[in-house]
Amino acid sequence: xxxxxxxxxxxxxxxxxxxxxxxxxxxxxxxxxxxxxxxxxxxxxxxxxxxxxxxxxxxxxxxxxxxxxxxxxxxxxxxxxxxxxxxxxxxxxxxxxxxxxxxxxxxxxxxxxxxxxxxxxxxxxxxxxxxxxxxxxxxxxxxxxxxxxxxxxxxxxxxxxxxxxxxxxxxxxxxxxxxxxxxxxxxxxxxxxxxxxxxxxxxxxxxxxxxxxxxxxxxxxxxxxxxxxxxxxxxxxxxxxxxxxxxxxxxxxxxxxxxxxxxxxxx
Numbered sequence: 498x499x500x501x502x503x504x505x506x507x508x509x510x511x512x513x514x515x516x517x518x519x520x521x522x523x524x525x526x527x528x529x530x531x532x533x534x535x536x537x538x539x540x541x542x543x544x545x546x547x548x549x550x551x552x553x554x555x556x557x558x559x560x561x562x563x564x565x566x567x568x569x570x571x572x573x574x575x576x577x578x579x580x581x582x583x584x585x586x587x588x589x590x591x592x593x594x595x596x597x598x599x600x601x602x603x604x605x606x607x608x609x610x611x612x613x614x615x616x617x618x619x620x621x622x623x624x625x626x627x628x629x630x631x632x633x634x635x636x637x638x639x640x641x642x643x644x645x646x647x648x649x650x651x652x653x654x655x656x657x658x659x660x661x662x663x664x665x666x667x668x669x670x671x672x673x674x675x676x677x678x679x680x681x682x683x684x685x686x687x688x689x690x691x692x693x694x695x696x697x698x699x700x701x702x703x704x705x706x707x708x709x710x711x712x713x714x715x716x717x718x719x720x721x722x723x724x725x726x727x728x729x730x731x732x733x734x735x736x737x738x739x740x741x742x743x744x745x746x747x748x749x750x751x752x753x754x755x756x757x758x759x760x761x762x763x764x
Contacts, residue, residue, distance in 0.1 A: 505635060506617050506618070510657060515650055516645075522720065524641070524742055528617070537551075540601050550723065570582060573725075640657075642657050645675045646673055646692055647691055670745060675710065675711070676709040708745075710738060
């Protein structure tokens, strides 16, 4: 267990472009709305986006304590840490794998998390260095997989699930994003990226479909504007969906062995 954190939940996807960071931000805020103390670690070292989604200015920097530790930044009632707080947002991180893994561990372990019930880790897409470092070094209670119903996205989501299964990290459930689009002019609904994909993959891997989110302009606009849907419209349908997901995550974590996953690797 990491000091100051009771439970750690990784939010991952096999590929980029499925809305994982938007889901992570809203899920963390929904958990806070349910009354829990929540933190959010942006582990996408190459492309951190949580600072903007949480409405934090570009020059935001954490308070450094004794040149060894730093306090998380607070936004919308949750504690946050991101590489975006360390460097110029326009500066590319031209780093090799070991440097990226080291940066991730520093962000996690040198942040003075304050009595968190849940820390959500917004993982980078794929199954690379940070994912392996997370599995080897961090007592993760479970993972949430974000996908769209599109067949190509589901192929990569399966890889993400298989990765967590191989390192004995429980998959708490699947979030199907962009599941249905409703035209704002005529009201016609259409599953642009296909239908039923999240449910099929959840059933295949004996986990649960945590929820389905619409392909909706306001979700994107609110995240880009620094007030994700759970904050912008706390009584709205999207916020209700995220709060139901948060409650399902709580139940899933409660059902796991709180001693942490048993990790085993083979090349």
